[in-house]
C-alpha cells in the first residue's frame with residue numbers, strides 16, 4: 080500500500096473507531112452520524128460546495144459529537160434533562176470535538192465545522208453564541224442536518240418522538256426569529272424533494 084493511501088486508510092479507521100466509541104455512550108449515534116453525513120452532502124452539493132469541502136463536511140458530520148467522549152459524565156443520552164452544571168459541561172463538546180479533530184491532523188475547516196455545529200443564526204447557540212454568517216457555512220449545514228435527523232429519528236429524545244418530513248422541516252422553518260440559516264433549510268427541503276427520485280435516504284426513516 081502506498082504511503083498516502085495507508086495514511087488515508089488509518090485515518091478512516093480512526094474515524095470509525097471514534098464513531099463506535101460515541102455510539103457506546105449514545106446508542107444510535109452511528110446511524111445518526113451516517114444520516115447526517117448523507118444529508119449534509121446533499122445540502123452541500125445544492126449550495127455549491129466543491130468535492131474537497133464536501134469530504135471535509137462528511138468527516139465533520141461523522142465526528143460532530145466525538146467531543147462528548149471527553150466529558151466527565153456518561154449519561155449524555157438524557158442531555159435535555161441535564162442539571163445546569165452538567166449542561167454547561169455538555170456545551171463544551173463542540174470545542175472538545177474540534178480539538179480532537181486537530182489531534183487527528185484533520186484540516187482546520189473540519190475542526191471549525193465541528194466547533195460551530197450548535198451555533199444558531201440568531202446567536203442563541205453555543206459555545207460562542209455566534210450569529211448569522213459568523214459561523215462557517217459548513218457548520219450551518221451540519222447544524223441543520225443534525226437537528227433534522229434528530230427530529231425525524233427521535234435520536235437523543237427520551238420519548239423517541241419521530242416527526243414526519245413536513246413536521247421536521249416546519250420545526251426548522253417556523254421560528255419567529257429563525258435559529259437556522261433559511262438558505263440552508265431551503266436547500267435541505269429541495270434536496271429532500273430530489274431524494275424521492277434519487278433514494279440516498281431510502282430506508283433511513285422507515
Ligand SMILES: [Fe+2]
Nearest residue numbers: 143144196197
Ligand atoms: Fe452536538
